[in-house]
Amino acid sequence: MAETKFLLPEDAIPRRWYNIQADLPNPAQPVLHPGTGQPIGPDDLAPLFPMAVILQEVSQDAEVDIPEAIRDVYRLWRPTPLYRAHRLEQALGTRSRIFYKYEGVSPAGSHKPNTAIAQAFYVKEDGRKRIATETGAGQWGSAVALASQLFGLECKVYMVKVSYQQKPYRRSMMQTWGAEVVASPSEDTNAGREILAEHPDSPGSLGIAISEAVEDAATRDDTAYSLGSVLNHVLMHQTVIGQEAIAQMEQAGAYPDLVVGCVGGGSNFAGLSFPFLREKIAGKEIEVLACEPSACPTLTRGPFAYDFGDTSQLTPLVPMHTLGHDFVPAGIHAGGLRYHGMAPLVSQLVVDGLVRAEAYSQNDVFASAVAFARSEGIIPAPEAAHAIHGTIAAAAAADEEGRERTILFNLSGHGHLDLGAYDAYLAGELEDFELPDEEIERALKAIEPLPKPKPALVR
């Protein structure tokens, strides 16, 4: 069998992040203050984020230097391997070539540390000594716990209570890396206490946990807040993935005509695809596919509009594809894809036709995940399995048309802490969720009064 893994030495860890804001055909619309309707400025964000991160958020430079201290931590697992999926190709009997970039080799098991490490570095540089953040299923909280530990920062994670109880191992992982983890709603914040007073048995939600972490950071000078997706700087930090992949595809003597990623908030998708989109914008012929769950079809069925990033309406108004900030997706196992909105940059690229989106049902996704595990060995995270399913479907379509494609997808994490979901799938107990139109219409009512994007930007 021919070469399977394409590896790069540590000095090939990228020296600059790629900022797609510099190259967008239509600039992204500004984030707005919900009270004034005016664009948010750096000073509005200063209580929460280090200024270096705020400047990255609004930077129009195509390339931003990666500090050596961050590259030094990346050395612990980067460059990540790029695989040729020989055995999956054989199992599918496809004529197409399939490659995947594997981000599950990070200590936290996903792409999330790429930005958590960067954010922790800037928090430390800023002279703060503590990070507050929220986590749902625990992937993001794990990454922040690891990053905080490596930069000598304290870390407090507000973990949605139902996950805190159901996913004790993610909590143990965070605690092993020294983080303080509390079930949210907690007694530690006003936001938490108010909810507990009214609903003592509240199972919590990501919206509530965000409120607690933001309050924690806003009320303590020594503390910064850290977000794991959606924002421009977070997506930019992830572009180390795609930059490495371009070098590795060259090593493999191939170039993808289709780049695939799963989308929740958009960060792993952006990480792989933005460096390829840079080449697409410059003229290369590449198709870029975003894969989402049909239980939370933000890009395929949500409009592009201004909406709040959180359920509790604490955040600024964000221009994005959204199902409405009070949309509550069904309890699919791909917890990281259960977000009502989408990164503004990814949303803009879909609006501009540079990115195409598809939505898949849960059982189809797990069937592809198991086919992958049985041929390639690695057991994928349920989130990443959406990209696998998109890839397998595209290869089948190409075979149907007699085309030979070269497909590259992002295997953004492993599923070692998601084996209960595989258990449910193999036992035939997984539900599929197709949203009736009425449910989407109902959720969208919440955003109707908000300002619409400029028509010129919408195709």
Add this chain to the structure above:
Amino acid sequence: MAETKFLLPEDAIPRRWYNIQADLPNPAQPVLHPGTGQPIGPDDLAPLFPMAVILQEVSQDAEVDIPEAIRDVYRLWRPTPLYRAHRLEQALGTRSRIFYKYEGVSPAGSHKPNTAIAQAFYVKEDGRKRIATETGAGQWGSAVALASQLFGLECKVYMVKVSYQQKPYRRSMMQTWGAEVVASPSEDTNAGREILAEHPDSPGSLGIAISEAVEDAATRDDTAYSLGSVLNHVLMHQTVIGQEAIAQMEQAGAYPDLVVGCVGGGSNFAGLSFPFLREKIAGKEIEVLACEPSACPTLTRGPFAYDFGDTSQLTPLVPMHTLGHDFVPAGIHAGGLRYHGMAPLVSQLVVDGLVRAEAYSQNDVFASAVAFARSEGIIPAPEAAHAIHGTIAAAAAADEEGRERTILFNLSGHGHLDLGAYDAYLAGELEDFELPDEEIERALKAIEPLPKPKPALVR
């Protein structure tokens, strides 16, 4: 920071396994038939193992070719990375250099697939279509499930019932790779049925599970039995680890004066250390340290004697360090180190003074595991954490003496499925187990009537 990971390309996957039997100063004593007291011959083993594996078991050749089909599967994760533990060194403030070989990058998360893949290949070559094996905590069963799937074999795993119930995720992993997993004792074998008739609520044991898997394989022509440690061929298959490490240490411009591994049955320890022991036997000055739990101190407190490999006295008599075949170690979290015996080859090397052993208590080991996770990121398996503790203790002793050492240890697996143990440690709920002499004396009574090794071999 200087280079952290030392990587090799796929064509550096070793082409031959190293068989230390060729170089032993004193040859290992033969395995005996318990009825006749005579050495076991290849034909005695033929119902259970493919002949190619049996010939490897008794081979005196120093090198045995690795078939390309096995190397092709190894490409999925091999060569594994070798790390310089810069951050751990800093955290310890040691003058010594610490390196580790990381086997947790395999799909099953440990070194076990190195031999499971080889064994599955030979079972397939032998024309059989099915493998039966047992597993305790699930590491070995996972490796066999993966290997069977990749070679198109059926796989049945008899999993100790208490683990089957307490470790559902390991079971899910095996099922994801297509294996049939039953709780042992099961209704599927005579051995299982007999025990259930007498003890319907039996929690099972590794001894019982071995009995079931051996009966399964012995009574079906299409089925082979597969063992995950102890035997000579298993240890030989693991020597890809040490061969790669020698090349990677050269890349790093260093050579270890201390090689460290944890020991249960002996396979990961042998995998790293045997290629270095080859150089030690040829004259190099290297210390080799085997780390075991004080709850199961086979090498440090058990005599070298003939004993059964299993509790039920079904196996041949094996010349090894042993605590007695009816010794039941306390329920420490390093399940893979809870074995009353030891590989004959490792035992012989201890007898001959080429390998030194130390035993550590559970809380000390977890303290070292957490120190490692907080500096290097990776959360280690509790088994591998014994090697970490041995390394940290050796570095501290060297600092005390004003020595600068170069230490290499085997990080044989990750702890993603052992986070409950970290939880217990961080909550201060882990017990330490020091065995009173009487308990060891009592257990050793079971082996007193067995033949002793020739005195010439015992120092």
